[in-house]
Amino acid sequence: MEQALTRNTVSVWMYTPVSRSVTRTKEIEHLKRDVTTLSRLRHPCILEVVEPLEECRSSYLFATEHVVACSHELLQESADPAHELDEVELQKGFLQLARALDFLHDAKLVHTNLTSMSVVMNAKGDWKLCGCAYLTSLAGSQSDSGRWAYEEDEHALPEVMRRDMDFADPVYVIDRRAGPYNDMYSLGILFFMATHHSAKPYQTYGSASALGAYMEDWPQRMYSSTWSLLERDVQTILTRLLSRTEAPRYTAKAFLELPYLNSMLVRVLKFLERESFAAHSRTEKVQFLRGMYKMLPQFSVPLMRRKLLPNLLEATSDRMLLPHILPNVFYIAKNLSQIEFTTTVLVRLEPHFCVHEPAQSQMLLLNQTDLLLSKTTQKDFQTRVMPLLYSAFDNEHVAVQENALQRIPKLCETLDYAHVKDILLPKLTSLFAKTKTLSVKVSSLICFHAMIPMLDKTSITDVLLPTLNRVKTREPSVMVGSLAVFEALCDKVDLETKATVFLPRLWIMAMCPLLNETQFGRFMRAIKDIGHGVEQQQLERLREAKHLQLHTEEQASKTIAPVPLNAAIASTGDIDLEALVGHARYETSVHAMDDLFSAESAQPRSQSPVAPPPPPSGTPAPPPGWSGGLLVPDSGPRSKTPSAASKVQWHNFDPLL
DSSP states (O other), X not given: OBOTXXXXXXXXXXXXXXXXXXXXXXXXXXXXXXXHHHHHOOOTTBOOEEEEEEEETTEEEEEXXXXXXXXXXXXXXXXXXXXXXXXXXXXXHHHHHHHHHHHHHHTTEEOOOOOTTSEEEETTSOEEEOOOTTOEEOTTOOGGGGOOOHHHHTTTSOGGGSOOTTTOOHHHHTSOOOSHHHHHHHHHHHHHHHHTTTOOSOOOTTOHHHHHHXXXXXXXXXXOTTGGGSOHHHHXXXXXXXXXXXXXXXXXXXXXXXXXGXXXXXXXXXXXXXXXXXXXXXXXXXXXXXXXXXXXXXXXXXXXXXXXXHHHHHGGGSGGGHHHHHHHHHHHHTTSOHHHIIIIIIHHHGGGTTOOSSHHHHHHHHHTHHHHHHTSOHHHIIIIIHHHHHHHHTOSOHHHXXXXXXXXXXXXXXXXXXXXXXXXXXXXXXXXXXOOOHHHHHHHHHHHHHHGGGOOHHHIIIIIHHHHHTOOOOOHHHHHHHHHHHHHHTTXXXXXXXXXXXXXXXXXHHTOTTOOHHHHHHHHHHHHHHHHHHHHHHHHHHHHHHHXXXXXXXXXXXXXXXXXXXXXXXXXXXXXXXXXXXXXXOOOOHHHHHHHHHHHHTSOGGGSOOOOOOXXXXXXXXXXXXXXXXXOOOOSOOOSSOOHHHHHHHTTOOTTO
């Protein structure tokens, strides 16, 4: 669970008494003594109590710092290599236990119940001593101080609250003498289990008599079949700690100085401990971090993840140490999963993404862009990692800006369209416009070239092209870079933009006097290619327009029905006076006029007016029925079928002209 105020993860311990009446009272007293004693002891290697013991209905609760396992579980063989302790972790753990015991012994206290259940490991991998209910004071006591009235006090308690005879010192149980050497014997049993895959040298099943029987031929019983496989230093340590008498045993201080427990790798772990690391000067820390990077391959992956990485991330609070911490962090982070990296590493590095000093920090972070990309999701990378590159754009150091720009072309392949259009492009154009460094401008043009496939026409015409057109420098490198961008844009813009924007701009750049012959020739080839493309597209457009017009007219002539040539004459032969006065002009067909005269010829001759005399020979004869602008019936005989000549004369004839 987490505390409400500090937001620190803690472990909650709950105990429900199983006995009744008097025995229940003894259980509760034992539990209270354990928690109270643990609360008074303040040491980095002793479990810290966060909340005191509280009664809750039928149970009792108290909270400590976050605990992940006890040594009883850690010393057992695990099917998962990630949860199995390696030799360096064991050495470091026993050093921490020895430091806790040394603290107690200096205070004239003896634990007397050091077992695999009284040693726990916190989230950082540190071993912590707990289970202090049987803590015995040696202050002002004599030889009888170690009497513990086993038969009277412990037989009624639950097994979990009793002393474990498998770890008890025979000097304490059999000889009834208490002293620091009791804890060192128990430490030797734990050391034996650590080197024998959690196997104990003997099992007493809680019987003091069984312990005495084992001690009769004890030194020989300790030599198992695997004894010869142990290192010489390990054999020496076990022989001295597990002696029947107290004289050969190490003290806690002497145990801390053993060469086996102070290898170079162990000393690296000790240096990184919070108290030790804070006690050194910054110069010493820098030297240590530089040398540590060379030693990382010697550490196991689980050890680096559990012990080294948390301490390194905690040290990032000193920004001046970041250039020396980050290489170690990223070396370890290569072996983390995506979830582990996001929750442990990224969350601690994010605050440093926008820090410009020292500049080496951003350079190192930018150099690990590929790792950051592989260890985060696309969403996390865009929202949490890309601000690193945008912050680098604003860095006053040109090398940092160029480093960030070099990452953009590859990242464009992974970023989505909206991010490139709305965030990346505006920031990149802003950097391109304000920088006065030629190398930064050229790198920006390379980024523009890589972004073109992801840009739409609006972004190109409204953002990118105006930025390129505002370039005032005439340096050949910038001109050639701009030419490459214009060439790539040809497939993304319309014909008018090429003709009215591209070609004039290219001609202006081509006339730059700083260009050499090769560069000028490249401009001319581009201008010719683009101009030829504009010419061909415009000709094709004009041909298509003409073809469409002809096709439209042809379709119109086929679909429109013919109307009478003279709108004043209806199909029945009646004359429309209003149309005649208005001189309306309409086309008519020969067949319509033939129908008119056919109808008139059927009337009686007496009703027909006299036809006018024929005109002079020099004047073309008017058509039949013409009389000063009025149509009148022809007086001569006429057949129903007009001749071919008459059809030719009436074709396209307008009587009002």
